[in-house]
Amino acid sequence: MALWRSHQVTIIAVFIVAIIVLFVGVYYNSPYRFASSQAWPKSPAYDALSWTFDPVRDSRRYGLNQSQCNAAFAKLWPELDRAGHHQDKTGKITPNSSSIAWSRQGTLYVLEVKGCTRSDFRERSNAILLSIHRALIAYPDPVPNIEFSFNIEDIPNDEETPTGITWALTRREDQQHLWLMPDFGYWSWLGDVVGSYERVLDKIAEGERLFMEKDQRAVWRGAGLNEQRKTLLEISKGRSWADIELIVWDDDPDKRKGMLPIHDHCRYMFVIHTEGRSYSGRLKYLLNCGSVVIVPEPLTWMEYFHHLLIPDGPRQNYVRVKADFSDLEEKLNYYLSHLDEAQRIADNSVATFRERYLTPAAQACYWRKLFEVWAAHSFEPEMYQKGKEKVWRGIPFETYM
Numbered sequence: 001m002a003l004w005r006s007h008q009v010t011i012i013a014v015f016i017v018a019i020i021v022l023f024v025g026v027y028y029n030s031p032y033r034f035a036s037s038q039a040w041p042k043s044p045a046y047d048a049l050s051w052t053f054d055p056v057r058d059s060r061r062y063g064l065n066q067s068q069c070n071a072a073f074a075k076l077w078p079e080l081d082r083a084g085h086h087q088d089k090t091g092k093i094t095p096n097s098s099s100i101a102w103s104r105q106g107t108l109y110v111l112e113v114k115g116c117t118r119s120d121f122r123e124r125s126n127a128i129l130l131s132i133h134r135a136l137i138a139y140p141d142p143v144p145n146i147e148f149s150f151n152i153e154d155i156p157n158d159e160e161t162p163t164g165i166t167w168a169l170t171r172r173e174d175q176q177h178l179w180l181m182p183d184f185g186y187w188s189w190l191g192d193v194v195g196s197y198e199r200v201l202d203k204i205a206e207g208e209r210l211f212m213e214k215d216q217r218a219v220w221r222g223a224g225l226n227e228q229r230k231t232l233l234e235i236s237k238g239r240s241w242a243d244i245e246l247i248v249w250d251d252d253p254d255k256r257k258g259m260l261p262i263h264d265h266c267r268y269m270f271v272i273h274t275e276g277r278s279y280s281g282r283l284k285y286l287l288n289c290g291s292v293v294i295v296p297e298p299l300t301w302m303e304y305f306h307h308l309l310i311p312d313g314p315r316q317n318y319v320r321v322k323a324d325f326s327d328l329e330e331k332l333n334y335y336l337s338h339l340d341e342a343q344r345i346a347d348n349s350v351a352t353f354r355e356r357y358l359t360p361a362a363q364a365c366y367w368r369k370l371f372e373v374w375a376a377h378s379f380e381p382e383m384y385q386k387g388k389e390k391v392w393r394g395i396p397f398e399t400y401m
């Protein structure tokens, strides 16, 4: 078929300050794609949809159809719209500007893996692949054929086109060429300390208490000090409003200090977010707490859902403080003497994040929207190895795993 023009397969390896960046080329498709132009279902008639999202019933349904995703998560797509607009300006993604892959029947094909020398990189990339696979196999409808690479480093590559267009966990404002994907923590993170995302949500639910009955202090735990974290430790030392401690990490669980399981943060009225080496995966957990999330701003590193954070007004869903925390105490004092306002912010965060945009269902919808928008801005992938008839490129996801 004319669909399969031959072209050079490009595989990209990028090195950043001696750290190897991982790229996994992955491919998938649907059998319908070959038969006709029917790929992703056309624009949904949301108005006609009698279905509405019910967090109790639907929050763990990974297979919502496209109309349901659009109806339930109408505000989830700005980051993908942005990446698409950027691509419109800079031209279609070509094989040269991304890594390569192919598939069929909703299964993934892994084309190339780079830099998987560290076990944590391997864990991260597997978690991403499994999340993608989950979003695919739960979904009843066709998806477009795409080929892409993703990068699981904390600090994604700075290289602009033509070689740097990839999916990343985070980006700085100026890294317009990166397409944000959900964090590996939506599968699982740090086995015995955090665990699978759904299990964290279960534990938060199990330990749930009324907002007014929460510990009135502000909590933070972290390892690995950057300047901001150092400042936080200094200004909170000995303060009655703070339960803020450094974690001393050890592979031996008995030797660890300052550990506080992520769901136990939710016992506190105020939970403090900080960035780490780049973004911090903690924010998505904190926003599930039903507590007041405190965010020092500006944040340098964005994740795909950050545009949903609202700093003021009736829909305010977190509290912003200065990057050096100089107004933290003042803000805490304010909310401690206006607990009803604090509760409203916490309730808004539950409605926006826990019961809507950070549900597993929303995350699967985001993946599929990413496939769709990427497909609209990208080349048609090659199915077979160059010059070889019927020899598929890559290896099946199942074999890779």
Ligand SMILES: *[C@@H]1O[C@H](CO)[C@@H](O)[C@H](O)[C@H]1NC(C)=O
Binding pocket: 041, 044, 049, 050, 051, 065, 066, 067, 068
């Ligand atoms: C999606 O599911 C809803 C609810 O079951 C249904 O009404 C709608 O027709 C479905 N849409 C598509 C495009 O399959």
Ligand SMILES: *[C@@H]1O[C@H](CO)[C@@H](O)[C@H](O)[C@H]1NC(C)=O
Binding pocket: 094, 096
């Ligand atoms: C892809 O990159 C290679 C090497 O940089 C270059 O020689 C080739 O012309 C590029 N191909 C396309 C289609 O841009």
